[in-house]
Amino acid sequence: MKDVNEVARNFDFHGEALDEIFDTYSTLRNGCPVGRSENYGGFWFLTKSDDIFAAEQDPEAFSVYPSMMVPSVSEGIQLPPIDIDPPEHTAYRRILLPLFTPQELKKLEQPIRDTARKLAEDFAKEGTGADASYHYSRPLPTIIFSRLAGYPEKDWPKFDKWVDDIIYERVEKPEVANQASKDVFSYFENLLDNWKDNGESANLMDYLCRAKIDGRPLTRDELLRYCYLLFLAGLDTTAWSIRAGLWYLANNPEDQQKLRDNPELIPLACEEFLRTLSPVQVMARTCLKDTVIRGQDIKAGERVMLVFGAGNRDEEIFPNPDKIDIERQENRHLAFGGGIHRCLGSNLGRRELVVGIEEFLRAVPQFKPADPSEKWHGVGPLKLAF
Ligand code: HEM
Numbered sequence: 050m051k052d053v054n055e056v057a058r059n060f061d062f063h064g065e066a067l068d069e070i071f072d073t074y075s076t077l078r079n080g081c082p083v084g085r086s087e088n089y090g091g092f093w094f095l096t097k098s099d100d101i102f103a104a105e106q107d108p109e110a111f112s113v114y115p116s117m118m119v120p121s122v123s124e125g126i127q128l129p130p131i132d133i134d135p136p137e138h139t140a141y142r143r144i145l146l147p148l149f150t151p152q153e154l155k156k157l158e159q160p161i162r163d164t165a166r167k168l169a170e171d172f173a174k175e176g177t178g179a180d181a182s183y184h185y186s187r188p189l190p191t192i193i194f195s196r197l198a199g200y201p202e203k204d205w206p207k208f209d210k211w212v213d214d215i216i217y218e219r220v221e222k223p224e225v226a227n228q229a230s231k232d233v234f235s236y237f238e239n240l241l242d243n244w245k246d247n248g249e250s251a252n253l254m255d256y257l258c259r260a261k262i263d264g265r266p267l268t269r270d271e272l273l274r275y276c277y278l279l280f281l282a283g284l285d286t287t288a289w290s291i292r293a294g295l296w297y298l299a300n301n302p303e304d305q306q307k308l309r310d311n312p313e314l315i316p317l318a319c320e321e322f323l324r325t326l327s328p329v330q331v332m333a334r335t336c337l338k339d340t341v342i343r344g345q346d347i348k349a350g351e352r353v354m355l356v357f358g359a360g361n362r363d364e365e366i367f368p369n370p371d372k373i374d375i376e377r378q379e380n381r382h383l384a385f386g387g388g389i390h391r392c393l394g395s396n397l398g399r400r401e402l403v404v405g406i407e408e409f410l411r412a413v414p415q416f417k418p419a420d421p422s423e424k425w426h427g428v429g430p431l432k433l434a435f
Pocket residue numbers: 105117130131132142145279282283284286287290327328329332383384385386387388389390391392393394395397398399402
């Protein structure tokens with residue numbers, strides 16, 4: 050029996066800690082739903098779904114300053130709109146809304162389908178033992194993002210390397226992450242320097258170059274920060290989700306067969322993958338005023354982690370919460386957040402996930418793990434036998 054206070058003190062959510070994270074969540078939710086960890090300079094954590102939703106919906110008490118991510122991915126650079134509090138947040142978020150309307154998503158539907166189909170068919174030709182992460186779940190969102198952002202599709206491996214360095218090396222090798230951040234900014238600066246107004250608003254760069262905030266054009270700095278944020282927000286999250294779905298299906302042949310026989314269940318199954326195996330397990334806030342949650346005093350200025358991954362398995366909200374039930378109907382999960390910063394790309398991410406799973410099942414025969422030691426989390430290799 051683990052000592053809950055020790056579990057709380059040592060609570061971490063990066064790297065190997067993810068191997069056992071669902072047991073940790075269960076111990077904390079039941080024994081210490083609001084607690085304090087000594088990692089990363091010390092932080093409070095909330096593990097109950099209701100507490101997380103309440104904090105998400107109270108930006109006056111819970112600020113996103115200085116960054117939503119711990120450790121930060123952007124070295125003190127505020128990224129709009131995710132690192133901005135109200136009232137400024139509203140205008141910064143509003144600028145992006147036209148990029149994510151149902152009409153814009155509709156334009157991407159066929160490219161997503163065609164890209165997924167081609168990648169899945171090529172993957173099947175690679176033969177047994179091929180890596181579904183490298184050949185499928187990573188390139189799909191990166192190629193689709195290239196259409197949105199207007200960079201050459203062939204650059205996708207470069208983008209994935211930068212994502213790895215920034216997101217996965219920032220704890221152990223911050224210098225590698227910082228260099229990759231600089232490279233990404235330079236890449237977008239180069240695109241911006243070569244941008245010409247051809248009168249059409251076809252991609253992100255066209256759109257941002259013409260966008261106005263409070264009646265003025267965006268500064269060069271703001272524009273580059275938007276590009277950087279979208280690159281960080283949209284690639285790794287979607288790649289992780291597709292990989293996690295394939296990992297689950299590889300390890301659960303009966304459910305894989307069920308989805309092959311009943312493809313209309315795939316959207317429900319994908320919501321369940323998002324709930325249980327979500328790429329964003331935690332987001333950070335800073336408490337702006339002294340607050341009490343479940344009897345715990347949290348002082349102004351202290352860091353608070355909203356542990357979405359724990360809230361997503363809260364037994365008070367989800368019956369049998371640790372079971373991945375691909376037909377679960379009620380699914381009010383937190384994979385995309387739940388307040389004013391709720392994910393703007395949720396419909397795009399969802400579509401890539403659903404179409405990604407559909408096309409993979411269509412092109413690749415019954416598959417299982419080629420290396421059963423590979424874990425549910427991350428965007429690392431997922432070798433499949435088929
Ligand atoms: C399955 C894929 C994805 C997941 C799980 C995901 C998850 C999240 C989460 C948890 C947040 C923070 C919410 C909060 O703190 O309340 C967020 C914010 C955001 N996401 Fe996503 N995301 C995904 C895909 C995307 C894509 C494809 C894009 C765009 C290309 C995108 C753009 C954004 C933006 C712009 C924000 C900031 C919104 C704001 O601060 O107002 N995301 N996402």
